[in-house]
Amino acid sequence: MTTAAPTKAEIRKQAQCERILAAAHECFVRYGFHNASMASIAEAADMSPGLIYRYFENKNAIILAIIEQQLDITRQRIRELRSAEDLCEGIIEYYDKQDCGDPDSMSTALFLEMSAEATRDEEIAQAIRRFDNMVRQEATDWLARDPAEGGHGLPKDVARARALALNLFIEGLKARKTREPDIDRECLLKAVKMIVSTLTRS
């Protein structure tokens, strides 16, 4: 049940990759994907520009890896979800959180930029599609699962449509956060509750 212990070299490689991804994420958020130069990433990662290319083929490969990373993190988060209240809280909390402070969650702005990029770059399109499918599947599972296990016991097809609706709403919310972080909280809370309660009602 154990995989072979990673060699020292592999550990090092892993660490370097992560250093680069963290630095790239930071730069992409700060300057935007197109305006973040490899040099700026290198500087943020405290290494030479050339070294990045030992670990990633090019700039695109970096953003792809970041998306992949997010996939795992996001799946974990959804799985930890229990009640509808959990979800409401999670959403509001997310909205209040500063973007840059959280290296674990992909900046929304970056995600939007990538969504736009997906229009023109098939690799990115695929990566995001994989991400979307995972989210929808996990959300569907959550809505369909037995209430005893923290689900809502909805029939499969209903769950599927509601998962989509929920997903779209949350994404709209994320996009909005980008532009209007100081939105009227009371109004927002009302809106979220109305949607969530409608969609999780059995």
Place this chain on the structure above:
Amino acid sequence: MTTAAPTKAEIRKQAQCERILAAAHECFVRYGFHNASMASIAEAADMSPGLIYRYFENKNAIILAIIEQQLDITRQRIRELRSAEDLCEGIIEYYDKQDCGDPDSMSTALFLEMSAEATRDEEIAQAIRRFDNMVRQEATDWLARDPAEGGHGLPKDVARARALALNLFIEGLKARKTREPDIDRECLLKAVKMIVSTLTRS
């Protein structure tokens, strides 16, 4: 209280601006804001690169003008909205429409790119904020208006929260279209109906 009739020069200027904006819109959609060069815009507008600068200070000013343009167009659309069925149809129809074919509606991908850009560029942030506010206001009015006039007669504060929810959902939908244009139609229809009916119910 009337403005003076526009001079010939002003008319000309207006026409030139529109030519540039249309060309820029096309290029931004096709290549993305950052990858669309001023040269490509000039070519699409069938004029010299230098001339563009007589009408717009720089590339940024062009995108700002495009956002402003969208504001007017979108307001008009919302005002033409009547029943909830209208809205559902409009949404589905929008999702099915090819982006590039419609010079009137801002490409979603471009809008996402701008949302992301708003994070780093205050001018763009302001322009989009104005846009958002207009949409929310118009949607609120629609929900609050007297049913006799094609509204839903909701109380102001309820209307305001629902308008927001609706707005967020639609935006999530738009963003999704960018990445998954071939989404399962039946599922999508269910989701849209559920949200719209919930939010427009009195």
Place this chain on the structure above:
Amino acid sequence: MTTAAPTKAEIRKQAQCERILAAAHECFVRYGFHNASMASIAEAADMSPGLIYRYFENKNAIILAIIEQQLDITRQRIRELRSAEDLCEGIIEYYDKQDCGDPDSMSTALFLEMSAEATRDEEIAQAIRRFDNMVRQEATDWLARDPAEGGHGLPKDVARARALALNLFIEGLKARKTREPDIDRECLLKAVKMIVSTLTRS
């Protein structure tokens, strides 16, 4: 019988192209094709690096244009050839001439480099093939032409084989010049005369 007069813009363009080609030729000879940077060419042409790209798609396009230029020049030279003595003199004179001093004749070193490059670059291979074919054809014509017109009146197939032999010999000579410009003149003269007289004898 006249082509349309070139516009001022065309004249300018032509001049710029020539300026670039001359500068590139100089740099390629001085530093070698691979070591000559676009920046060095720009400097030699006294223009900005970016401007070069208005006239040539990339570095490769420049070398292709240079080869094409040589084709015309070389054809002219062969056509001006009269007696076998002419040829011997021309060869020796060529060997004595400094490379860089003559912007009209492609540096032999550069030609060798391109021959090598032809091994890996199909575009260059084609350009040089065209050059080779032209030279062989012109040389064959010269050997087959009526003596009254400055030819040697050889039968077509004989002329063709001898033209090839002559061509190969001259090329070997050119290649050697690159490495041994100070070769023993008397010995060289004997060798050239022996070959030329053998190949032009009827």
Place this chain on the structure above:
Amino acid sequence: MTTAAPTKAEIRKQAQCERILAAAHECFVRYGFHNASMASIAEAADMSPGLIYRYFENKNAIILAIIEQQLDITRQRIRELRSAEDLCEGIIEYYDKQDCGDPDSMSTALFLEMSAEATRDEEIAQAIRRFDNMVRQEATDWLARDPAEGGHGLPKDVARARALALNLFIEGLKARKTREPDIDRECLLKAVKMIVSTLTRS
């Protein structure tokens, strides 16, 4: 007067050098001298890039060593030459042979590249000069040697001029092979025979 038997270390060193030279030769032929990276050579030699520098000061030193190697191999070949027919056959056979298949003979393309490089690099110039001198000397010997020993018994000075002519012709032929491997064989054969018979006739 004998050198001391090589130590184990020296044998090892010799073997490593040869491994590197073979790998470098392969890469230089495949990618060209300038495009072959030290990394690619290291990979072909199945060792680390750093190790190469223990045996060769830099990339230049490698090419110099390759030229030196060729000198020995080529000398041996010329010495094995007997009749003029031998030579004709050898030439034609050489022309037909695939370059890469023969690690013993320096790729012609590479040799051309080096000839060009000799123009700018004095070390390479010297190495090739040494090579050229050896070839000419051996060819002269062959032509001057007593027919009983497989030579042609020509007087020294005649032999010298003819050796040069032969050498130049063969080099032109090699260069041509680079660009036109599929040349008309009959025509080529005629040309070769004409030159060889003229130059070896007593």
Place this chain on the structure above:
DNA sequence: CATGAATGAGGATTCATTCAT
């Protein structure tokens, strides 16, 4: 008004070479 040639800084990427392990 309009052109489009010209600039030059900036970006991604490569690679010979070094050096700590």
Place this chain on the structure above:
DNA sequence: GATGAATGAATCCTCATTCAT
């Protein structure tokens, strides 16, 4: 001896913007 990670300068090329005509 051997490794291969690391450097950083250099390369080709792009593009927003300016300005002489």
